[in-house]
Amino acid sequence: MKERLRTCVNSALKRCYAEGSLNSGEYPHFVVEIPAHSEHGDFAVNIALALARAEKQAPRKIAEILVAALDGGDGLWDRLDIAGPGFINFHLAQNCWYAVLDEIMSQGERYGCSEVGGGAKVQIEFVSANPTGPLHIGHGRGAATGDAAARMLAAAGYDVQREYYINDAGNQVVILGRSIWMRLRELCGVTIEFPEDGYHGDYIRDIAVKLRAAQGDAPLRLAETEAIEVCGRFGMEYVITWIERDLQAFGVRFDNWYSEKSLYDRDLVQTELNTLRDKGLTFEQDGALWFRTTAYGDDKDRVLIRSDGIPTYFASDVAYHMEKFERGFSRVIDVWGADHHGYVPRMKAVLEGLGHEPDDLRVLLIQMVNLLRDGQPVAMGKRSGEFVTLRDVIDEVGSDACRYFFLMRRSDSPLDFDLELAKQQSNDNPVYYVQYAHARVCSINRTAAELGMTVPTAAQVDFTALQLPEELSLAKLLARFPETVAGAAENLEPHRVVYYLQELGTLFHSYYNKCRIIGDDPTTSHARLYLVNSVRIVLANALGLLGVSAPERM
């Protein structure tokens, strides 16, 4: 709709230049926007203001000339106004809004999708929690956000791959292995002193029990290093399976699980380091190999290979990110905890150093989640490693509420998550409110069916029966859905869809409360049934983008 108006305005401007009524020849950037107040029409265009300087005329005067040059737009609008400092306001014909309803019904679950992505290959890497323990609530927010962003990118016409990066190469595998080994020995009656830097969670004991069930005390007869390796490998596989299962319960799946270790197995880390060296971007100092990231705006240089010869995590990250681009992705997205924000400049430096645009990598930072119960913070002993796990929260409030709450705020803003509110089955709980709107339409459909009515086709509907302001407002809001999705995808801001849902839910409940859908007049009933089912489709599609279900009954 906006684009159609933009085209009309541009061709009107072209006509003015041809006729000589305007003569700067400029085609300035201008916006087509939905005004805050309905008296200002359905769309407002600020081109006259943008042109004022070049034309050296008052904006309102320019607007008059442009309006004179705008033809009927094929009946797209009823009326044009010039208002305020020189806005051109478009009052669209009602048929435009009725056409939207038809479009929604015929596109069904595809409504909201667009082609703005143009099929570009995008990769989004998220969660990527260390496979040394369960997912906690912070990972959950990253999972919900990454997954919703992926769904929105796909809907906006991108070719999306979801990837989980497994940190299975570093020292942590050894620590995990040693922790399990210790617990295993303990189980077998050996008196142990548990290492301070080990993983203290109870799940380590569980893993030791599982390992013992699978392999008996065989690992204990091995030399220490070998035993730790065996325990580490077993533990990591166990934890990854565990993580995968929790994510599945959360409705999150990955296309690819990418092993850090595989980078070393294929010698990719060394290859990339050689490339950096050949480009003269590295230097040696104090026996270590450094990347001169300061050349690209980082505040200090970074170590790639430590003086003891062991590559840093940064080194494999360099290789990993370069390999992403070699796999053909034109855009790469990382979802990180906000406490890692200091790593952004060095990764951008890597890209720039190796010939990519820094903007080819986008980092989505996820802020902290504060768990609350009745408004009081839930104690999380950070020291003891006693995080509240994602699984605990899913079990308590359900996957739907959990995901919805994680997505309610923009991701770079800290989030208060009230467990009691998330469980509540009332209008105070935003997810119930929106799901209820969907269930309510389904309920209306059931009532209609009992009366022998089915949802009509567009041809059977007399749209002119929809004259109430609420009905037109609903149609206009439904029309905004595709651009809302595209905007949310482009900016990686799933919360926009949440706000959209809230608005749509409110408008629908209000409409429902004000007038009967199924009444005495069949013409009106059919038209309203058609309208509320358009609403139902958009509610379902929007909830789907969040990974939240749209129940028919509650």
Next chain:
RNA sequence: GCGCGAUUAGCUCAGCUGGAUAGAGCGCUGCCCUCCGGAGGCAGAGGUCGCAGGUUCGAAUCCUGCAUCGCGCGCCA
């Protein structure tokens, strides 16, 4: 100390990338059930958009400085 991010209604937060009279939810006050699901709806009160400058037709939005808060600054991963 340096860097990044924040600061909008009593509370929690949006604000479509510079537009017209700044919005929502919760809370508060007052209303609405012969009705397709009241798990709902309507109305009202509530703001110097942290402070001070600047940029321009126009600023919550962009720039500079200051204040307050959060996070990050390892040859850890």
